[in-house]
Amino acid sequence: MVPNHPRRTPSTAVAAPAVATVLAAALALTGCAGPDTASGSASAEPTPGGTLRFALGAAPQGVDPQQVGSNVSIYVARQLADSLTDQDPTTGEIQPWLAESWDVSDDLTRFTFHLRDGVTFSDGSALDSADVKASFDAIAGDLGASAPLAASYLAGYEQTEVPDESTATVVFDEPNAQFLQATSTVSLAILAAETADVDPAERLQGDVVGSGPFVLDSYTQDQGAVITRREGYDWAPASAEHDGDAYLERVEFSVVPESGVRAGGLASDQFDAVGDVLPQDVPQIEGSGGAVLTRANPGVPFVLQPNLTRAPLDDVEVRRALLLAIDRQELVDTVLSDAFEPATGILASTTPGYADLSDRLAFDPEEAGRILDDAGWTLGPDGIREKDGEPLEIEVTYTPVFTGSGPVLELVAQQLRAVGVDLTLRQLTAPEQTVAQDSGDYDFYYYNVTRADADILRTQFSTAQRNLSLREPDDVVDPLLDEQLGEADPAARDAIAAEAQEAILDQGLAVPLFELSQSIGVRGDVHGVTFDASSRLLFHDAWIEQE
């Protein structure tokens, strides 16, 4: 067994209560309620200009839109580049962006994009089909090694045909229904053709040319980045609230690892917006006249995924019982906050194609106990069930990358103990988690994945893909997952995906817990910071009230 290691410096673990105590002491000393609150008279009319100071909770891996995968990296990189399509955050519908229209072949192997006129990159060159081809060729080629997320979207890529300057046809060797949504992601953003020739490491450091509303001014590893407004930007997607240049002149991102420092800095006007707001910091932010914006990440919510090669989770009845033994509302109410939602299915509710399976996830400990009794797991003298002399003991492997994970899992363990299941927690660092994943050394694997397309079900649960359950191929789940990838009609595809979601829950291939939310704190005079369909931030519409 690998011993438990806290991932971060000691400060992280103890900072929250310390901050609260200190703050209480400070308030008692000053006898006031903190810095003056921002005026409530928000002018409805956006005013251009100004600098937005944004405190990130973690360091970006780099600023290349095609290579980065973490939320904070995308906050920066998304502003630098545009994509062929845009996904409406409300409807999930795919809409024009750099491509003004597209045709998809009936067999879903050929996607022809008709590019918008008049789009230029930040170096002044015009966007044409050669840039699309260069971007996708690079990702499917050498760049793919260091751009795993983008490469996974292009699985089965054959080539991009460029019959003329404004037409690009992307060809796959198999039907690929997920590709259209993938073209709306930052991972498949279109960069200028010459960027494709740049060394991946230099691209990560900032040597990228995009067509976005902002351009990179500077990037310092572990410290932050500065982006400035691009003059003459005139191709915002339909989901944007305004056309033309971004309002803000500059956005300064700095990395501030301590959540209490982010909140205190926001309240004392040292930042205009902060990322990764923790529940205990919300009162301070709201008390200073600010607001906390939240949106649930689409994709797979936080789940416990069972390793089917290990007892007792190889018993499908145990897995089915566990689905009913967890009070998800209590998780949200007790250790999270109202920024979070309990999971109501195997996809988060913000995912296109999501099926509401809350009736299968109702909290029903009596029924859970009955299922376990019927399966031969009887209560032992110590309150833990056993069968054939083996106790019902399960270990969950997790990393505290999301700060609430430890407390959530402790509460889950309490809830499971009430039905006679002994859940123990095994906290790992990210590197240790990678090792555990590769060697299959876990009972339950705790994680979430962000993607605004139901194909995430296939890439996570198909036996040909990530398959954390180490499941053998079957004739129920696998065929459904493959079938949705080949279905051209959106409604029919959703229906197949819904069936797949039911089948996954029926087999207990994951025990959903809660949906991850992005939680952003903004000062009272900051407006228009918006979430895209993948719950990552956009700054094109953002503006600050000018004095």
Next chain:
Amino acid sequence: MLAYVLRRLAGAVAVLWAAFTVSYLILYLLPSDPVAIMLDQGAGGERVDPERVAELRERYGFDQGPLQQYVTLLGRTLTGDLGTSISSGAPVSGLIADAFPETAKLAGLALALALVAGVGIALLASWTRAAWLRDLLLALPPLGVAVPGFWVGLVLLHLFSFTWFVFPAVGNEGFASLVLPTVTLAIGLAAVVAQVLSQGLREAWRAPYVETAFAKGSGRARVLGAHVVRNGSLPTVTVLGVLVGNLLGGTVVVETVFSRQGFGRLVENAVTTQDIPVVQGLVVVAAAVFVLTSLLVDLVHPLLDPRVLAGAHGRTGGGAR
């Protein structure tokens, strides 16, 4: 004296080599590999193609045997090439060159502040004859050692940045951004200096030569300055060498709390992502700093106490335990 210096220099080189080798061994023996970790981060939860992992491992030379990798790495380091970061691709020497001056500023200021405060407390406690003042002063060091650095940092932030905006909470810009981190880092350090020095002084006061000096008619201040301090400060100089090393460790916490660019933040991130070239580069630089200060301490010792050079002939002074 020359032989003494040469011996110390040879020791310094050996320590550098050992630090490099041991850190290599530890990193190599870890079960995970940095390429898989890096890809896992970039994959956002999607499955990573094993072929891609192999491709990158080859690019970074991780497919070679451990000895071959070690020799390559050592040879490269000797020529001053520290390689590139695996997680970001930035040259390690550039990362360190950007971070080191920031940490040097912070650590240098903190050390200076700690010396002034620590020595001041010890001298005052040693000089005063008011028991209440001495007790008060001597109660400070244990307190300073006991409070955790990050807690002090957060208290200072909430008082002097969030409640009354006197200093910025984050960043590296300007002297103002240095004040709170310096104080935070200096407190623990000053406490150790004060504690060790006052202990050394207390013992020196009891030495027979103090009585002799008084008998000759010297005043209290002169005895303290001319005899007690010189003899009683040896252990402090020794401890100082170790403290400079600890200072680099202390910056990990302080730079995180105050979101400063620097050595400590670089260490934290490199260790978290198991970025071997960066960790190796940092270990070499940290070891060099440590070796240099130890060397300096070793060279200052004979000036304070000539018996050190005599080495084998006699035991060192009573204070240097």
